[in-house]
Amino acid sequence: MKNILDFNLEELSAWMLENNESKFRAKQIFQWIYKSSVFNYENMKNISEKTRGNISKELSLYLPNIIKEQKSEKDGTKKLLLKLEDGNIIESVIMQYKYGYSICVSTQVGCRMGCSFCASAIGGMVRNLTPGEIIGQILVAQNNINDRISNVVLMGSGEPLDNFDNVIKFIEILNSKESLYIGARHITMSTCGIVPKIYELADLEYQITLAISLHSPKDDSRADMMPIARKYTIKEIIDSCEYYYNKTKRRISFEYALIKGVNDSKEDALSLSKLLNKFPSHVNLISVNEIKENTYKKSDSLSIEMFKNTLIQNGIETTIRRKMGEDIDGACGQLRRNHMENFS
Ligand code: SF4
Known part of the structure; x- marks a missing residue:
């Protein structure tokens, strides 16, 4: 049905x-x-x-079912583990900010992009979510907190641009006056860099924020972390971002997870700042999630500060992103992962 x-x-x-x-x-x-x-x-x-x-x-009229809920004592962040109609499990995260609630939604069950620092990649991709399953996460969340969600981040399990048509339809429904009426400027889409789809998205001229998971300024070290880097070079990604900026005039965000001894040197920061000087951009520095499936260690606070200051001195807007819900099954995709292990 x-x-x-x-x-x-x-x-x-x-x-x-x-x-x-x-x-x-x-x-x-x-x-x-x-x-x-x-x-x-x-x-x-x-x-x-x-x-x-x-x-x-x-x-x-099927909504995902909450089967587990965790709430951070530190900042009120909530993680919801949700069961879909066919029994598959996904997760969503609700974050509370001064301006209101934001939700991070999943777009696929699992993910086939294979990033080595990501819990969602382990076990591969099971299937795409439908537009209704993505919007259902927001409806369930609003009901759970008994309040309105004002911002949506497509940064949960899955690569949104690998489920392009369903994600675009989801955004159209979300945007519509008769539906939740969440404006494009309140939506952020994260991608590991599927270049042809970035061009396709740019041509739609939506005002959504594009966030690129970059994590390294060098193709070889990026390829060690993200298999997609073997398909598309950093130059190709940056060119597509420039196109996106020219079409939408939206500043591009770059996500950069700092990993001790891997991508956190001054040289890395200098190379990154050279890459990002073609259009308005913003770098979000985050500490890598230490998950048991890899050996990555977080950079120390001195290296993080040095990295941030080097970018800023070279004209790149940079923030160290506050980690929300660190005390509750930390990494994105980890709640689902832990659930699967306990029940397999
Ligand atoms: S970081 Fe994103 S694209 Fe990479 S495996 Fe995880 S969910 Fe997929």
Whole structure:
């Protein structure tokens, strides 16, 4: 059965007409789901019993199920472990900031990109998430915190550009006035650098923030961490970012996980600053996640400061990203990973 969350408003309106229902029912249902958080057809009181019966026979309204929840004592960050209709497990993270709540959503079950520092890569990719399964993570989260999510980060399990069509449809639904109406400027998409898809995304001219997981200014050391680097060089990625900037005028973010003795030297910082001087950019420095599946160690605080100062002195805006929820199954993808190990 199709999930109604996979429909945009136009598709649902067309479905209503095809099924001898009034087109405006689609708008009413969108309001119930996205504005009033009603996830049961029975409770959509302005829709007749007959119509509700017709819809529920053909379209499910399925939300991921929370099977585990962890809350950080330090900063209130929540990790939700979610079960999908077919039994697959994903995770989402809700972070509380001064301006409101932000959610980091997954776009795939697992990931096939194989980055060596990432818990989501272990076990490979199982399948893509549908648009409804991605938006479902936000609906479940809003219900859980009983508040509105204002920012969305596509940085959980999965490579968003490897699930391009579903992710784009998700963004369109998310953006729509009749749905959650979260503006493109409040959405950040992270990618390991699938160059042709960056061009494709740029051509859509969305105002979303593009965040590149770079992690090294050198192709060879990047390839040791990220297999995708064997397919696309750093130069190709930077060229695609320049194109993205020219199309959208959005500053590009670069994620850089500092690993002791691997990518945290002054020379690395100088090479990185030379790479990023073609367009407005911003570097987010993070400490690598120490997961038991690899031997990476976090850089010490002196090296982190030196790296940051070198970038800033060379004109690159840089911040050291505060780690949220460090006291709860730390690394992205790790909660799911731990769950899978306990139940396999
Ligand atoms: S870092 Fe991102 S792209 Fe790389 S394996 Fe993890 S989820 Fe996939």
